[in-house]
Amino acid sequence: MIRAEQVNKYFYAPHEIHALKDASLHVASGEVVVILGPSGSGKSTFLRCLNRLEYAESGTISIDGADVLDPKANINTIRAEAGMVFQSFNLFPHKTVLENLTMAQMSVRKRSKAEADEKGMMLLKKVGISEKFNVYPNQLSGGQQQRVAIARSLAMDPKVILFDEPTSALDPEMVGEVLDVMKSLANEGMTMVVVTHEMGFAREVADRVIFMDAGRVIEEGTPEAFFNHPKNERTQTFLNQIL
Amino acid sequence: MSLYPGLDAPRTKAYTTIWTGIFFIGLILGMAGLYTATKSVDYVWRWYQVPDYFYYLDTIETVSEIDGMISGIETKDGATLVTVKNPGETETYTLPTESLLAAKGDFIYAGDPIGSQKKWRPGLLLYGLWITLKASFLAIILALVIGILTGLMRISDNPALKWTAITYIELVRGSPLLVQLMIWYFVIGTLVNRLVMDLGFSKIPTLWFGILSLAIFTGAYTAEIVRAGVQSVNVGQMEAARSLGMSYFEAMRKVIMPQAINRILPALAGQFISLIKDSSLLGVISVRELTKITREVVTSSLQPFELWIVCAALYLVLTFGFSLLVQRLETRAM
Numbered sequence: 001m002i003r004a005e006q007v008n009k010y011f012y013a014p015h016e017i018h019a020l021k022d023a024s025l026h027v028a029s030g031e032v033v034v035i036l037g038p039s040g041s042g043k044s045t046f047l048r049c050l051n052r053l054e055y056a057e058s059g060t061i062s063i064d065g066a067d068v069l070d071p072k073a074n075i076n077t078i079r080a081e082a083g084m085v086f087q088s089f090n091l092f093p094h095k096t097v098l099e100n101l102t103m104a105q106m107s108v109r110k111r112s113k114a115e116a117d118e119k120g121m122m123l124l125k126k127v128g129i130s131e132k133f134n135v136y137p138n139q140l141s142g143g144q145q146q147r148v149a150i151a152r153s154l155a156m157d158p159k160v161i162l163f164d165e166p167t168s169a170l171d172p173e174m175v176g177e178v179l180d181v182m183k184s185l186a187n188e189g190m191t192m193v194v195v196t197h198e199m200g201f202a203r204e205v206a207d208r209v210i211f212m213d214a215g216r217v218i219e220e221g222t223p224e225a226f227f228n229h230p231k232n233e234r235t236q237t238f239l240n241q242i243l
Numbered sequence: 244m245s246l247y248p249g250l251d252a253p254r255t256k257a258y259t260t261i262w263t264g265i266f267f268i269g270l271i272l273g274m275a276g277l278y279t280a281t282k283s284v285d286y287v288w289r290w291y292q293v294p295d296y297f298y299y300l301d302t303i304e305t306v307s308e309i310d311g312m313i314s315g316i317e318t319k320d321g322a323t324l325v326t327v328k329n330p331g332e333t334e335t336y337t338l339p340t341e342s343l344l345a346a347k348g349d350f351i352y353a354g355d356p357i358g359s360q361k362k363w364r365p366g367l368l369l370y371g372l373w374i375t376l377k378a379s380f381l382a383i384i385l386a387l388v389i390g391i392l393t394g395l396m397r398i399s400d401n402p403a404l405k406w407t408a409i410t411y412i413e414l415v416r417g418s419p420l421l422v423q424l425m426i427w428y429f430v431i432g433t434l435v436n437r438l439v440m441d442l443g444f445s446k447i448p449t450l451w452f453g454i455l456s457l458a459i460f461t462g463a464y465t466a467e468i469v470r471a472g473v474q475s476v477n478v479g480q481m482e483a484a485r486s487l488g489m490s491y492f493e494a495m496r497k498v499i500m501p502q503a504i505n506r507i508l509p510a511l512a513g514q515f516i517s518l519i520k521d522s523s524l525l526g527v528i529s530v531r532e533l534t535k536i537t538r539e540v541v542t543s544s545l546q547p548f549e550l551w552i553v554c555a556a557l558y559l560v561l562t563f564g565f566s567l568l569v570q571r572l573e574t575r576a577m
Contacts, residue, residue: 051486053482053485053486076485076488076489076490077488079485079486079487079488080487080488081488082486083486083487084482084483084486086479086482086483088477088479090477090479090480090482090483091483092480092483092484092498093502094501094502094505103487103497103498104484104487104488104489107489107493107497108487108488108489149483152487153486153487156487156488
């Protein structure tokens with residue numbers, strides 16, 4: 001589903017940083033891959049490179065066979081297949097919850113309003129906030145907002161969803177409700193790439209865990225192998241500090 | 244201090260009452276001072292003349308153009324047909340029945356009135372107000388369009404668009420509106436009208452050059468306000484919209500712009516209120532807007548005090564009305 005090979009990314013402002021160093025990632029259809037790593041390790045950057053929210057300088061990235069880095073590719077159609085859930089939700093504050101879900105359905109997927117509304121309500125029910133369809137996002141709690149954001153990306157029927165630290169901005173007691181939604185998605189066979197600090201989620205739901213440090217992918221394996229028998233020394237220190 | 248309530252002890256009731264009283268005393272003293280000052284320069288206030296410049300009763304006379312005898316008066320559908328006849332020619336005039344002055348068989352000379360009627364007509368100040376309103380309204384619409392387009396060009400990464408926007412903004416903001424008006428009317432106006440007439444069309448009215456220069460002047464400021472508004476919307480909004488597959492322009496139109504416009508509404512209102520007031524400069528290119536009309540009326544009536552005060556009050560009505568309108572938009576948009 002996703003193939004990223006030897007991806008390099010630099011940031012030039014305020015000073016040059018080599019953010020990704022030959023990072024590679026393969027995600028098969030239906031697989032849940034969790035990317036772990038200390039802050040500044042490039043895990044969010046890597047995720048954002050996958051749907052070209054950041055333009056990688058070299059390497060190859062393809063989503064469902066479409067070359068993301070090809071300047072001639074229609075990036076909008078590629079992005080419509082790769083949903084994204086952000087740390088800060090990024091719901092559209094001037095639109096109601098339901099409108100947040102239907103806007104892109106109508107303009108990108110060319111669905112009728114009735115069709116989009118129906119799909120939107122169905123997804124709101126799925127994430128458990130269908131009664132709030134007519135309120136504005138700022139009237140919702142953080143956990144509710146993030147569930148709406150997940151429903152918004154699901155509304156496009158994406159082939160894969162990228163999660164960029166979806167629970168990091170939430171109060172501790174709201175983390176659970178968002179993780180539950182993500183777990184049920186994983187159980188339904190959705191392809192997911194998740195950048196997170198939730199070790200419990202990684203251990204329980206991930207098919208594969210990837211560990212990054214200083215822009216490199218330094219360890220990769222099943223959660224079982226990763227958490228219980230880490231090979232790399234850096235991984236061991238990381239796990240010692242957080243577990 | 245009311246910005247930071249709770250930092251100081253609350254004000255007592257007496258404090259509020261005393262200082263409110265002082266405000267009104269100051270206001271009354273100021274007005275009384277102005278009044279006595281005008282007394283001492285022997286100015287005679289004639290407020291009763293002012294309404295005439297808004298609406299006045301005009302006398303319209305129907306005048307015979309030939310010498311002759313009134314040979315017939317007929318009434319048809321509420322109008323009266325008067326026929327004047329002499330050996331050589333016959334003329335027929337139509338006038339309202341109640342305004343008739345002549346009778347059948349009267350002998351009249353050319354220039355004699357056959358009938359006289361009175362009609363209410365809008366006065367000069369009202370005409371000037373209308374022109375100011377029209378020029379401001381059209382210029383505001385045009386400035387908004389120019390401002391949004393240029394604002395978006397300004398943040399584009401296309402060098403041609405970006406530098407066009409920067410050049411335009413810096414050029415327009417760098418010279419006085421009065422000078423720009425002169426250039427629009429005397430330089431560009433002359434060239435364009437020359438060209439238009441060579442092509443066989445009629446001249447473009449002066450008002451249009453006035454509206455265009457106002458719009459282009461205000462458009463430059465609007466562009467910077469729009470740019471600031473767009474940049475104030477969190478980058479995450481654009482990322483969210485784009486990651487759903489929307490194109491740049493779609494995301495701009497449906498996600499960024501609605502939020503930006505909402506935030507810049509107060510600043511835009513200020514800019515457009517300036518435009519309404521700046522329209523008073525159009526008088527220098529002989530557009531008969533409110534200020535120029537007031538100047539004309541002052542010259543003929545010799546009542547500058549009343550008329551200039553009225554002129555200012557009329558601008559206040561326009562600008563205050565506009566800001567009420569924007570306030571409504573603001574509360575509705577929230």
